[in-house]
Amino acid sequence: MQNNSLLLAFYGDDFTGSTDAMEALSINGFRTVLFLDVPTPEMLQQFEGICCFGVAGTSRAKGITDMELELRPVFERLSKVAVPVIHYKTCSTFDSSPEIGNIGKAIELAMDYYSNQKIVPLLVGAPPLGRFTLFGQHFARMHDTVYRLDRHPTMSKHPITPMNEADLRLHLTKQxxxxxxxxxMNILELEGGVDEVKERYDQKAKMGFDILLFDVLDDARMLTSGRLIWESSQESPQFVVGSSGIEYALTSYWKSIGLQPPAGGLLTEHIQSSDQMLVVSGSCSPVTKQQIEIAIQAGFQGIKIPVEQIMNTDELPQNLLNEAIGYLKEGRSVILYTASGPDDGAIIATREHFNRMGLDESQSGEFIGRQLGKWTLKIVNESGVRRIVVAGGDTSGFVTSEMNIFGLEVLLPVSPGAPLCKAYSMEESMNGIELALKGGQLGSPDYFLKIKYASS
Incomplete structure (x- = not known):
């Protein structure tokens, strides 16, 4: 594969969102590999037929200073890759704030490397995930109901970045x-003939906007949005921002013009259901809470992590780890979790521990994630478990990096935005393990059972 045959590269601001973008590309026939750092040309050459690649990051859980330290080297290296579209991938609920995961800051940093670009496309809606943008207002589905973002039962009460503004333009402006x-580019302006819509789009660019938000409702207008972004990228590389809706929009258009490669985007390996599985959860979402409860009712062994143990960096919680390892060796499935839903008292207790330690709340995701990652590595090495789920967007990236994994590729699209993946590692014990990274809001109530029994 030569660099100039790449169609898209993306940086995901958390790991669960990164696998979501990879899945959107892979299931639509475009082979994609997700890396933990910007890959070298030699690394890309190892993957025959690769069309796109991603870099899984952790900027969503970081403050402005730490974001800049992470993003500048990534943007600099991505800007040197010959690829038409470079995507800063955000969560489909756009959760961010001026202090944590600042998307505005990410755009400002990127423009130092894409200074010739006149306007930055912003597309956040993703109908396959139940995310919609109408006249600039963002909506997200939970179970069978679609809520305006500032009235969403979970996102409006997010413990780190509560979303109290549904107008994405206002929300981003504050950052x-x-x-x-x-x-x-509102829903009505995306209707009509190709030339008519293109004229409206060009007119927006001439009006001097720095950023252009796309409304998102259905497949037809997603295809139209994909066409506008792709055609602009043929004139000069395009830095774009938004959810995996960008991948869905682009793949829709690519397929319509015959760009889809014949090899397909998914691995062809035979996958068997698993006798046992390890779930590691740093999520406090009510969706994850229900998933944990259903899995425990179905026979998974739940182990709630005491707050004082997650905060202890001096030594591993050997008794807790031995308990998990013992159950796995018996053939049981295990769930290690820090909290059971947003009302769990452990959340307040953890914050109090952080305050006593003099740590800022912006450091909580990384602190907890790295602790869980070290424990996960030890459990895998001693139990031999080969199928793992990590739940929690803010913690999953740090967990995965502690597991010495350098890349991921989709094995099975089990649930939109949270596929089962194959992990690549230089360590034999980690290489080839089956890993799913699940954001707090994603997955059906029986998601953990679906992953355990997933097969092809």
């Missing part, structure tokens, strides 16, 4: 250190 103008 800009230097004011930028944000235009809207």
């Amino acid at each position: 800009m250190s230097v004011p930028k103008s944000i235009g809207l």
Whole structure:
């Protein structure tokens, strides 16, 4: 594979969101590999027929200073890759704030490397995930109901980045250190003939907007949005921002013009259901809470992690780990979890521990994730378990990096946005393990059971 045959590269601001973007590309026929760092050309050459690649990051859980330290080297290296579209992948609920996971800051940093780009496309809606944008207002489905973002039962009460503004333009404007103008390509302007819509789009660019938000409702207008972004990228590389809706929009258009390669995007390995599985959860979402409860009712062994143990960096919680390892060796499936839903008292207790330790709340995701990652590595090495789920968008990246994994590829699309993946590692014990990374809001109530019994 030569670099100039790549169609898209993306950086995901958390790991669960990164696997979501990879899945959107893979299931639509475009082989994609997700790395933990920007890959070298030699690394890319190892994957025959690769069309796209991603870099799984952790900027969503970081403050502005740490974001800049992470993103500058990534943007610099990505800007040197010959690829038409470079995507800063955000969560489909756009959860962020001026202090944590600041998307505005990410855009400002990126423009140091894409200074010739006149306007930055922003597309956040993703109908396959139940995410919609209408006249700039963002909506997200939970179970069978679609909520405006600021009224969403979970996202409006997110413990780190509560979403109290549904207008994405207003929400993003608050995150800009230097004011930028944000235009809207609304749902009505995306209707009509190709030339008519293109003329409207070009007119928006001439109006001097720095950023242009796309409304998202259905497949037809997703295809139209994909066409507008792709055609612009043929004139000059395009830095774009948003959810995996960008991948769904682009793949829709690519297929319509015959760009889909014949080899397909999914691995062809035979997958068997698993006798046992390890779930490691740092999520406090009510969706994850229900998934944990259903799995325990179905026979999984639940082990709740005491707050004082997750905060103890001096030594491993050997008794807790031995308990998990013992159950796995007996053929049981195990769930290690830090909290059971947003009302769990462990959340407040953990915050109090952070305060006593003098740690900022912005460091909580990394602290907890790295602790869980070290424990997961030890459990895998001593139990031999080969199928793992990590739940929690803010913690999953740190867990995965502690497991000495350098890449992931989709094995099976079990649930939208949370596929089962094959892990690549230089360590024999980690290489080839089956790993699913699940954001707090994603997956059906029986998601853990679906992953355990997933087969092809």
